[in-house]
Amino acid sequence: MDDDKQQSRGAVWFKLRGSFANLSMQTKLLVVFLFLVTLPITAVSFLSFRDYSQSFEKNTTEYAVEMTAKTLQGLDDYIEDLFNLSSMPLYNADFLHLLNDPDTGLAKLKSMELFIMNLNRVKQDTASVYVFDNFGHMFYNVKSRGTRNNIDEMLPIWSDLAKKSNGRPVLVSTREVTTDYSKPYYAFTVIRGLKELDFLKPIGFIAFDTNISAIKDSILSMDAVTQGKTILLDENDRVVFDSDLKLITRDLSDDPAVRLATQKRGDFLIDRDGTTYLCAYSVSELTRWKMLVYIPLEDVMRQTTTTRNVTLWTTIAIILVALSASIGIAFALTSPLRKIKLLMREVQRGKLNVRFKVKHLDEVGSLGRHFNIMLQRVQDLLEEVAVTQARKREAEFNVLQSQINPHFIYNTLETIRMTAETNDDEEVAEMTYTLGKLLRYGINRGNEIVSVQDEMNHLRDYVSLQNYRFANRFVLEIRIPEHLLLCKCIKLIFQPIVENAINHAYRQTTGAGTIIIDAIEEGEWLHFRVQDNGAGMDNETMRTMDELLAGTRRLESGRGIGLQNVNERIKIHYGSTYGLHVESTPGQGTTVTLTLSANGGATC
Template identity: 30%
Template sequence: MIKWFNNLNIQIKLVITYSGLILLPLLILGVISYYISAGTIETQAIQFSNKIVSQINRNLDYNIKEMERISLTPFSDPDVQMVLRKSAYHNDLEKLRDRQIMDKTLFNLITLRPDIMGIYIFPQHSSSNQEVYYRTNGYSMRDDYDLTKELWYPLVLWADGKKVLLSTHYETQPIHSPRKVFSLARQIKDVDHYQNLGFILIDANLKIIQEICENSNFGQNGKIMIVDQHGNIVYHTDETKIGAKLEPKFQQFLSNQNINRMLKIAGEKMLVSSAVSAYTHWTVIGMIPLAELNRSTILIRNITIFIGLICLLLGVIVSIFIAKGISNPIRKLQRLMSQAEQGNFNLQMKLDHQDEIGQLTHSFNIMITKIKELINTVYDAQLVKKEAELAALQSQINPHFLYNTLEVIRGIAMTNKITSIVDISKSLAKLFRYSIHKEMEYVTLAEEIAHVKNYLTIQKYRYGDKIEVIYQIDEQILKQKSIKLILQPLVENAIYHGLETKIGKGRIEISGYQEAQDILIKIRDDGLGMSREQLDSLSQAMNSDQKWINDSKQTNLGIGVMNVNSRIKLHYGNNYSLKIESEPNKGTTVIIRIPALV
């Protein structure tokens, strides 16, 4: 690890060091604050959960106490007491009058609360449903209903006038499809003699409990369960569990005290809180997923991480700024040294420091200055030598072309006496003007092509239709610059050494295009070609820096090729030159490679 750190550059070392010094305190502070906030939020969640289940219990108590007050009406209403004391009727009119009294009383009671589904009064002396008084939300009881067969009947008898809460069940024997309700029942006692006069049963819609639970805001994914003292589920957020028995793991919550536990329910860890009502003896159990409780904790953690990352980012930026102030001069000095290694000595580093880096910079500048002076001395000597060689090369353009041209002009003038001599003279004038114009060291490829065409115009009168010339030049390269007189000598060479002695017609193809940063021009003829020995000898002469003149004479392959090749090397360097491909009786291709210069 230490070795790896030591191998890093200075800037990275400084950035890592500063970042570590910033990140470590932030990490410690973030972890401590996270655990403190997590504990606080958990305590607050337990308090909140206890408050909610207690509030649900209070709301349930209030609603059930209202039902109890309704159930006490037969005790305080003398008309109801009078009707229930009767064991028989003298006539139907009396019976009808009593039913009207009971119907009116039940109507007034059922309208007190919209959630009451039905109120039933069973007289002690009744023997059939015809003698049962009831008021419901638009339905009638079955004729075969038997009160004594209800499971709650003995409980009401045993309570002896006290209220009995009945857990969730279906409505009391309606003709239509029954709905889920919970009920309150009790015996009706004679207020004078405390004798049993009958029973009252009140069915309340279970939705009133559902509304109380839903309005409690017990978390987005929280669940509420209400259980009676016998372990029957009165209400559950999951409706499929209503009316079922309480699972064994929840039995501990039926004690007469509030309990908070962490339980795993359906694979999810939850905080379970309970509150027992002293009035109903029902237990409200609330369940909140731990993930929901930790939402605030996770938010605090994410905010802490975000702030930490921002601080770390700012620290890294500051450390990079400081590190660059130290490392940049060293890296700049390193880059300049690399350029000097590549042969660039036209550089000096600005001296901005007076420390050790400044001393290194000063020494480097002195070293570069001395090296440059030495190079300039050698360069000046070599430049004089190269200029002399270049002048010699440019003066060696083959003069026999001039003589041949003049011979053509003379022959045409003497034998044909035609105006074509004007074309030859004009082309010849352009050739001379282009060749001897010393100020035009660099020309465009378009001018080089025009020079070739002037030359071929003259040759056309000598060879007639024997030579066909095809141009395939990419127009995009016509504006590229090159040294002059690199094409015409090669075309001339193709004619005299390839096509002149060939039997039949011959062809010259001149093509040009750009390849990456270079310009490639190919001059191909289908003439006699060269043998392998001739090609190797010529290639060896072209690659030589000292013997090209002698070799060109010995090979007798034309000064033009050697002239052009040497001039290209002198102007553009050894990476640019001619390449020759040839096969006997198939022709020769000369490939010119020069840099793209506009």
Template identity: 30%
Template sequence: MKSLRTLQIHPFSHWSLRSKTLLIFMLLIAIPLSLQGIITYYDFSMSVERRTADYSAQLVGQINRNLDRTFMEMQRLSLMPTYDPGVLGILRKYSGPALANQRPAVEDLEKMQLYIAGMTYNRPEIRGIQLFAGSGYTFSNVDASAIRSFTDVKREAWYERVKQADGAWVVIPKHRPSYYLDNGGQDYVSVARLIREPNTNEGLGLVKIDLKEDVFRQIVSNVKFEEKGGLLVVNSRGELFFQQGSGGLTPEMMDELRRTTELPQASNVRHMNIQGKTYLAIVDYSDYSDLKVISFIPVESLLKETKDLRNFTFGIGLICLISAGALATFFSYRLSRPLAALKNKMLRVEQGSFKQSVKVESQDEIGQLSRSFNRMVEEIDRLVHEVFVIGLREKEAELAALQSQINPHFIYNTLESINMLALKRQNDEVSDMVSALGRLLRYTVGRNARLVRLREELESTASYVKIQQLRYGERLKVMIDVEESLLGYEVPKLLFQPLVENAIYHGIGDREEGGTIWIEAVRFEAELLLTVRDDGKGMSEDELQQLRQSLAAPQFSAAETAGEHGLALKNINQRLVLMYGERYGLHVDGSPGEGTAFTITIPIREEGERDD
């Protein structure tokens, strides 16, 4: 038991009051400062991210709208040849495969060049507009020395998506056209569509508008992004159209960002983790052009200002904590000094020196405690002398009690003589009654232990029952129902005999037909339930209520003191409460004509557990 109690001691129980006070002061200062710093840092960080995200969302939205206007104009240009009869007539003339490698007439070339030149007028962002006839000839505004005259467009990588569009306009991502002779390794973004015969829907050729990368640079030139951020323009397939800045991303990381499926086909702001680095990605998607403008900013660069705030807050908090620690040390010393003096005086009193007193320095609780200590020590010193005198008198009383022990032995010897005489005269009933009375007396006054085995308590009760059965004869029946495994448990002494006596005298004793008393014991988890019940006249609800109130009352009333049975029941209940606590005791229940039941609940003491 001692080891268990030691384990349950709180780890701070050995700390001095000064240490505990200092710890409390430090916690009261450190916790609010830490919470304030954390909340301020978090709120400022979130505010910076929100402002940056809102600003970037507006920028990428504006960029995407400008791109939509640009591609809308390119789409309109690509549609113009399909409404021009002259252009359709020339394309119709050179649409047959049999005319492959045959140059058009000079007149047709001049008409087409003038038409295409008009389309590209005042549009420097257009590298070239090509009209591919069915024969493979290429009509273009580009100088003849810089472009191939004949091109098999069906072999181009981009042709398949134009064919699948079936006459609708298509935006082709960055690619390197094979028909430019002076390409110089440049890539272009293009808008293209098939040209069909209006009446028969037969293919006449293909129009393709190649755009320089400047078209994107001009749109984003007036937009200011974060210093370490970057911008991507891709389509829903992840194909690259334009890139500005890298934001610290390697080419491999850029490819991963471009291909990632985490970016939805809708406007969105989210955090992305790319190879262990966190980025704030702002996406704006256009249904018209199927383009996504992605602005990505390293979160680390966004939080640069917040880190400065965090360091400043940490420095201020550390200075405040050191200052508070010094003040807490000073005040904890001032508060604990009189208590330390009081503790030293109490240690001397504990060692037996009762001539101690402490100086009262204040009128607060510590001063009141000091005054109470002085009065207590004076009273203890006085009581010690009185106890010494009382102790001498108790020694004399013990001698008298020793002499009085002769009386029980005299009674036992007398009962034994009566028993021998009854046996000699063959009066078995008198012999049984005297033997039972002897056993009952030995159990009642022969031992001073508060706890006995359940077996011993039942044997003593059986002796009492035997005496009563000699008196009542067949009218009294007593049934004991207890499992063998419960007989070794300890119970308070003299529990059953008062309850059986109460059942006989108040339940079935006056009834002509007699009755039965049941004594039962049952284990329920860690508790033992002991029951004494009878089938006598029982009790009304008012009588039960009065008995329960009597059992719960702390003091004995005059009526209880005058009557033996009420006193015995209350004595049992108070013994149980004192031994086991308020939750245990004697419970009574019954009804008129149905008998009365007394139930006792006590905790089970396993072998090895004893009262100190």
């Protein structure tokens, strides 16, 4: 058996040695440091802190119990003042004489109300004072502008308590008070029976309703010091007041903390909702009311924690000095690898211009050199891809631009021919000149970026030629602000739209055609609107047009090919978020909106 135990211990020791040998050099240094320096110092600090915390907890507990007792004594003094206040009518012969008089004349009522009002003003927190005689009359003064709604219910209870007390004051625990003229509030009541002076015969009783604000201020002041919560119970373990105002009038006789508070004063620890509290309590000798103060143990020990931290900081500082030397050596060995790791993260974020600074020719330096070569190769490949994509987009742009419908040129030439044969007029020269300008503007490939002003001049020439053909049927109105005419844009994006309007919008109409072009600037966006008053498009045609502009349908020729080409040219040049948008109403006309970027070529 002993041999088996020795073999087992040997196997464990062998595994530990193997595990330690496989650790990194930095970890080995830290482990040795922990065992030789950190653990002994930590043990000494822990023992010192434990002794201190026990002493501090004891002193704090005694202080909490003493403060609870003093706060409760302050409440006793306040209630004793109310007891004395309730005895004041016994020393006023006129008042007792009026109370014993069954007459209810105006003079009596005024005298009684004045005396009661003065009583009610003595204490700020008294809410109301009621006086009842043996003839069924009630005299009162209230600060809440209304008597209790349950006065008829409370009258027999108060009367019975006054009779049983035989002239001594009676304290009635907190109850909710409602009136017709104010919000509900909580109040406790002091009752005292009143007797005549000669024969000490009971002639009625007086009742003081006192708002719990009289209790609230002193208890909340104590809570601010203890950082805890307080519950005040009457002699029947019903809540008179609690800090959160959630338990008032509730019966807590079955509460574990109430069951533990069996002495005149004391303390104990109790768990509530996963939190440990120090509960200090005290019982009033005057009222037999019981005050329990719940202080989170974490708050009680906070000062201990602060002291512990101050004590440990010196020890930690010493440990850190020695630890820094060990970490410094390990860091010097592993720092280059960390740098390469950080650079790899930068590369993951798309930053390819980073490089590792090779300082030595060791293994880490060789790794860094190959890392740099790899990044350079990746950059070269990406640049090749970018150049290829740019060339592809330029080719697509040129192909799309070359697809602009040239039908208007053929129609114009036919018109020139017919005019020349018929009129032998100077109009032929003008039309030929205008046509030459159009051809030069459209065919010239030297500069594909022009100003909006150039585009508008080109449009005027185009509409002028069309008016030769259609007998001045069309009117072109350009309402673009002067500063936007200086903006740059790609060439031949307006003429196909106007051509589309002339060829399709006015085919089935006979009146004059008005084409309006305006523009608005919206941040980095430029919106140009081309509006016509032609026939408009029905829902089916609009659906087809939306599909063409969205790229879900393609046309090789026919209606819409010009708009499709312009839309694709804009998207290729500016990006996919730009392009054309068409709105049309049958019988009213069509509006085509060109959206360009103020920072992507259409600069002003």
